[in-house]
Structures are given as C-alpha cells and as structure tokens.
Amino acid sequence: PIDVNLEDKLKVLGLTIMDENRKIVESVAPNKKLHLLTYYEVLAPITTDWEAFIHIDGYHRRHNGDHKPCSGKYAMTKWVVGDRIIDDSEFTLEPNFTSGDYTIFFGFWLGEGRMKVKSGPSDGDNRINGGALRIR
Numbered sequence: 664p665i666d667v668n669l670e671d672k673l674k675v676l677g678l679t680i681m682d683e684n685r686k687i688v689e690s691v692a693p694n695k696k697l698h699l700l701t702y703y704e705v706l707a708p709i710t711t712d713w714e715a716f717i718h719i720d721g722y723h724r725r726h727n728g729d730h731k732p733c734s735g736k737y738a739m740t741k742w743v744v745g746d747r748i749i750d751d752s753e754f755t756l757e758p759n760f761t762s763g764d765y766t767i768f769f770g771f772w773l774g775e776g777r778m779k780v781k782s783g784p785s786d787g788d789n790r791i792n793g794g795a796l797r798i799r
C-alpha cells in the first residue's frame with residue numbers, strides 16, 4: 664500500500680510486482696518478464712492525457728518504463744471520479760542489473776513537466792517513492 668495524492672486528482676493506493684505467471688514476487692531477476700501493477704482512485708476530472716513513467720534506480724543504473732496508462736486503452740481524460748484504475752505495465756530488467764536493493768520511482772509526465780505529488784512518499788522531484796525492489 665502507498666497513500667499518495669497527485670494534484671488532488673488521483674490517489675495512489677499501492678503497487679504490486681508480479682512475475683509472468685501473475686504471482687506476486689518479493690524479489691526479481693534480470694531478463695525475466697515482470698508486471699508492475701499500480702492502483703489508483705480518481706478524485707477529480709483529469710484534463711491531461713499524461714504518460715506514466717517508472718524508474719527503477721540504484722547502483723548507477725536505471726530502468727526506464729515510460730508507457731501510456733492502461734496500455735492506451737483508457738485515456739486519463741476519460742477517467743471518471745470514483746473510478747479505481749489498475750495500470751499493468753510489463754517490463755524486463757536489463758542484464759546489467761546486479762544484485763541488491765533498488766528503488767522504484769513512478770508517476771506521470773508530459774513534455775518537461777510531471778504531475779505534482781501533493782502528499783505521500785516522494786523524492787521531492789514529483790516522483791513517487793514506491794519502495795525497494797530486491798534484485799537477486
């Protein structure tokens with residue numbers, strides 16, 4: 664679970680990492696297909712079709728998982744107040760990711776701007792801190 668307010672428009676409820684068989688995992692390995700599921704609740708109309716980003720950072724490495732929320736099938740400007748949205752983003756870590764604890768950062772961006780984090784864990788640069796991801 665995570666409790667984050669994005670511009671009083673979205674509440675981030677949490678995230679889950681699953682393997683390709685849809686089993687929740689506690690640690691991951693490079694070169695394996697994974698899913699990051701992010702759970703949102705819509706608090707107010709969203710007037711911008713933001714792009715989602717995922718940064719998995721650590722040990723001078725970054726996995727960048729930019730993507731359209733909901734695989735582009737449900738634009739953010741169509742989201743309705745009260746909707747609960749699950750964004751399922753598939754990713755594979757590159758082979759140069761060595762063992763250790765990395766940090767998951769995520770959020771929304773468009774052009775040079777990011778959706779603002781009003782409250783909850785963040786890095787101060789409008790990236791939500793989703794916690795540690797152990798790579799084995």
